Amino acid sequence: MFPNENDEIHYFFLFLQLMKFKASQIAAILNGTIDGNEDVSVSKLAKIEEGEKGSISFLSNVKYTSFIYSTKASVVIVNDDFKPEKKISATLIRVKDAYQAFTQLLTYYNQAKLDKKGIESPSFISDTATIGNEPYIGAFAYIGENVKLGNNVKIYPQVYVGDNASIGDNTTLFSGVKVYSESVIGNDCILHANAVIGADGFGFAPTEKGDFIKIPQTGNVVIGNKVEIGSETTVDRATLGSTILKDGVKLDNLIQIAHNVVIGENTVIAAQTGVAGSAKVGKNCMIGGQVAIAGHITIPDNVKIGATSGVASSPKKEGVTLQGAPAMEMRDFYRSAAVFKILPELKKQIDTITKKLNQNQHAKPKYDKN
Amino acid sequence: MFPNENDEIHYFFLFLQLMKFKASQIAAILNGTIDGNEDVSVSKLAKIEEGEKGSISFLSNVKYTSFIYSTKASVVIVNDDFKPEKKISATLIRVKDAYQAFTQLLTYYNQAKLDKKGIESPSFISDTATIGNEPYIGAFAYIGENVKLGNNVKIYPQVYVGDNASIGDNTTLFSGVKVYSESVIGNDCILHANAVIGADGFGFAPTEKGDFIKIPQTGNVVIGNKVEIGSETTVDRATLGSTILKDGVKLDNLIQIAHNVVIGENTVIAAQTGVAGSAKVGKNCMIGGQVAIAGHITIPDNVKIGATSGVASSPKKEGVTLQGAPAMEMRDFYRSAAVFKILPELKKQIDTITKKLNQNQHAKPKYDKN
């Protein structure tokens, strides 16, 4: 899967800083056994060949085995069946699979790293906002009037939460997310950096002079629970009523969700796709990258749409797989696309036939005369 | 139009906080008449079935009529012709169309809500910047050297306005907008969250070694009056001279406008479209979502371009409607697309003909012998 996974991890090692852990604590996390001093502390990950005092490393790929005898790392994670041929100064933590244990450690580290708490200064929190237990509010974050934050909410630096917005328990807004007023975000959601929720829908009424008058966008955005939204994705507020992302929706980066759109439960959409105004997308759909879905249409449940497709009308059946612009059933698209590739030859073939037939037609009178 | 509009609004009700209004003030706004205590105050919108003291609700859909007799809402907006069958404790405001009156109230609320004033702290305003009357400058906003802000400008939190930029009267920059130095933005414009104006155009000169040298982008961006720009849209500065959006241009979200592009008056562009370097787009054009317009071409006035099209050369006529990649007249595109769908059958038909003709040709000698 990762042809050179160890090398990749080795590369990665250079950058990571840990909190301070004892070998015994790490062994407990990894469900491993200790060979050596269990009280030695580490605060850093390092490549085995570059390990130094206070760092932890791992040995999985046999080509790095020789380094375990010379490494200055304080702790090395090894496979259960590793048998040293010489004396090793490092404390060993033996686990079933050293590589997997290491990824487990990364995940643990990741969770610990993201478990920020407290309110940094300066931040701007309106007197009328209510904040749940154990918040993280980063510096330069802005919490508007009447905002409601649930418990264990994490608001990273430079986030903006407009007046009257509400954000559910355990939801994380990464740096630069902008939530316009009246938006409602559920529990256990993750919004990535610079996503924009609740900006005005794109609605203008033409005048006789050829210019446009803005139609006020007085609705809002309502986002369910366990929704993840990628960086730079935009979800516009409704003209009236709500633009809705239901529970479990996952949106990748740079996606456009227009006003009054509804996306059904557990539908997953890849990067740079756009859903135009008032379209309704069913539940459990899987939509590829750079897809365009036209306004006011309905995508039934369980539909799959291949990358770069353009869907201009409502598919009639649940569960179909679509491709192309305009979109059609995927197997039909690929059959037609195969012929598209040979269209010049096909045209030549047709022209040859026509020519031949015309010659035959000139020739025909002979037969007619027979 | 909205099949279940009342339900949508009912949903919406949950989130909205009003300033404190007397029934008499709301009746005046809505041009309605009062039935009951005109001095009762409300500060909240609520569903009619969930109304509580201090809230205002409305009754339009007859299926909710029963709730008006039990609601605890202090004020209910009703249609002129509503005849109570029992005693109602709430103050009634009678209007021609309760539903429309409610949307009017939302619009009013929207305007009031967006009418922020004052300078929040901390913000960063250069000593050399000049600021017009009645500004709103949100916390963590940054106003650079020699910046000129007109009257009634609204700069939301976390906006950046670079050195020497100027912003006209009544223009609003929502949270996270970034305006690079020297950019010029007109009057009555709205820029939505995280839009970026005036970043470097994408220009590099290749060297003999295969790498690239950056071409300095020393121009700027000039935006006219009454322009609206969506969230996350990028308008790059010119290499030299100006990238120009003329009066009345409306750009949706996630649009790319490259260096030295000019967009004509009142042209409207939907989300995720890209206009490449030095292209000129005429006035009163309507361009769909995810369209690609090639560099250095000219789109005449009044051209319409369907979503997901790719326009690689200058259309010759004003007012044409284009579709496809490469783009052609829309009706021609759909005719060709209809044949694309049956290409496999068409190929079979051709192969059958060829086979038949070859058989005939084999058969022909017989005739020739006759």
Add this chain to the structure above:
Amino acid sequence: MFPNENDEIHYFFLFLQLMKFKASQIAAILNGTIDGNEDVSVSKLAKIEEGEKGSISFLSNVKYTSFIYSTKASVVIVNDDFKPEKKISATLIRVKDAYQAFTQLLTYYNQAKLDKKGIESPSFISDTATIGNEPYIGAFAYIGENVKLGNNVKIYPQVYVGDNASIGDNTTLFSGVKVYSESVIGNDCILHANAVIGADGFGFAPTEKGDFIKIPQTGNVVIGNKVEIGSETTVDRATLGSTILKDGVKLDNLIQIAHNVVIGENTVIAAQTGVAGSAKVGKNCMIGGQVAIAGHITIPDNVKIGATSGVASSPKKEGVTLQGAPAMEMRDFYRSAAVFKILPELKKQIDTITKKLNQNQHAKPKYDKN
């Protein structure tokens, strides 16, 4: 190249503020000679017809010549061979090419303008961060724990640099850039406003219930030297290991680079293109706008891909030029696209043939009887 370059520059003139320079200093920068008072100071650029005391202008286009006798500009840049016909009050700086000298001045101004130094207040800098020599850190910037900033780094206002990230010498992060934890950015890079580096890759494992569990994204992003990244571009962190942009890569605006992607040296990608997870793009490739590159494929070195193409499988040869979705060799695509345009006529031609052949077949028995 610029049909009305002087007009464009004249337009531009309105907005530019210079630091204070003596005529002699400007002449030295431009390698020009002085005609008049070399001690006169200017601090502003102006159109020649609108020049005022303390401003510098230029004369290149002959149609503006008459203004040089009446301008109040203190300094005017002219071509070497310019011969005044009347008395001129301004100091002249004579250069080989006044137009080119002016663009040189703009470039100089641009460099000086961007050469910001110092740490503005308020900004948030972790105690554990290390900062090189001569930094610029703008107001409301956030520098997390253990961050390492090289020498001469410029961090514009409202930038976020997450924990453990490192940024090389001479690199500039414009306003609103968000760098997640553990990201590594090389030397001499430029990241434009609101770019996001290191957000979670889009990875979810489906459950039997039809919803999804998030796969932890514990890798990072590694960016080489001399890389430029456009506004609103997103580069996701790897699931494990690193998403890598090698030296000299240039990315335009609104591009999506998914987790575990590798982009080779000096590859250039235009706006709104997306590269899906684990794809590998070779070196010295040139990729147009709105291109989609599928996950897990490999693009060889020196490949060119036309705008709006969709590449779903690995091209076999280096250096090919591709177009279309699905992509094929560009010349083949345009041959097929030419036939696509006439598909309705082609279908008619085929139907005519079929009809004729069927008539012939009806007619055939006659011959058979002969």
